[in-house]
Amino acid sequence: MKTPRPNLPALALAAGVPGATAPEPAAAVPARLLVKVCGMRDAAALAAIAALGPDFLGFIFAPKSPRFVGDVLAPELVRALPPTIWKVGVFVNETTENILAMAHRFGLAAVQLHGKETPAQCEELNEAGLLVMKAFSVGEAVDFNALLPYVPYCDFFLFDTKGAAPGGNGAIFDWSLLSAYNLPVPYFLAGGLGLEHAAELAALHLPGLAGVDLNSSFETAPGVKDAGRLGEMLKALKK
Numbered sequence: 364m365k366t367p368r369p370n371l372p373a374l375a376l377a378a379g380v381p382g383a384t385a386p387e388p389a390a391a392v393p394a395r396l397l398v399k400v401c402g403m404r405d406a407a408a409l410a411a412i413a414a415l416g417p418d419f420l421g422f423i424f425a426p427k428s429p430r431f432v433g434d435v436l437a438p439e440l441v442r443a444l445p446p447t448i449w450k451v452g453v454f455v456n457e458t459t460e461n462i463l464a465m466a467h468r469f470g471l472a473a474v475q476l477h478g479k480e481t482p483a484q485c486e487e488l489n490e491a492g493l494l495v496m497k498a499f500s501v502g503e504a505v506d507f508n509a510l511l512p513y514v515p516y517c518d519f520f521l522f523d524t525k526g527a528a529p530g531g532n533g534a535i536f537d538w539s540l541l542s543a544y545n546l547p548v549p550y551f552l553a554g555g556l557g558l559e560h561a562a563e564l565a566a567l568h569l570p571g572l573a574g575v576d577l578n579s580s581f582e583t584a585p586g587v588k589d590a591g592r593l594g595e596m597l598k599a600l601k602k
């Protein structure tokens with residue numbers, strides 16, 4: 364059974380995706396940054412954070428991460444989240460078979476590939492009906508040409524700070540590196556984003572920027588998100 368996908372046209376419009384069409388004027392959302400809260404692991408906070416209305420919630424299925432879902436979070440809790448929120452499984456160099464099994468078990472509508480996944484694997488997952496986000500680590504420079512083979516199979520890219528771990532390093536990178544972005548895939552900005560960046564992010568204009576990814580800066584412990592601080596951030600970003 365396919366997991367129902369939230370309203371992609373409305374999200375695409377919000378993100379300024381080229382060629383996105385309005386589903387109905389009433390359903391169109393004002394232009395604003397999409398928000399993904401990543402690394403959800405704490406059952407106690409899940410409902411409170413979902414109630415804040417993030418566009419995407421990320422669940423990490425990389426065993427080495429301190430935010431690894433493992434057996435900590437019951438699949439039913441994830442499946443029961445409102446259908447308006449995209450449930451994203453975050454994977455690092457996982458097989459397509461295992462990704463699809465987890466997507467089915469947790470009712471995931473989207474996958475974020477945070478390792479060395481190939482365009483062919485993105486294509487397989489896209490053909491399986493999942494929204495595909497491919498993450499790329501950013502150091503001193505970005506070679507956008509290297510991303511070209513991924514363009515046909517990805518709904519979003521995600522640019523994250525290069526660090527010791529594949530993700531969740533809690534450090535920002537030089538966002539001005541993205542001012543030369545010229546590909547048709549919208550992207551999320553990730554890496555160490557915190558409340559202190561809210562005003563700058565709300566005013567940020569970068570080609571292709573669709574949303575922001577929030578993670579370790581909003582935690583009291585790895586995987587334990589602070590709903591109060593996240594609420595403040597969402598409010599600031601939606602102004």
Ligand SMILES: O=C(O)c1ccccc1NCC(=O)[C@H](O)[C@H](O)COP(=O)(O)O
Binds near residue numbers: 528555579
């Ligand atoms: O967060 C993790 O532990 C993680 C581990 C392995 C792969 C990906 C991971 N996170 C994916 C994300 O999208 C994070 O939100 C992103 O890396 C930014 O995290 P942070 O720097 O903590 O804001």
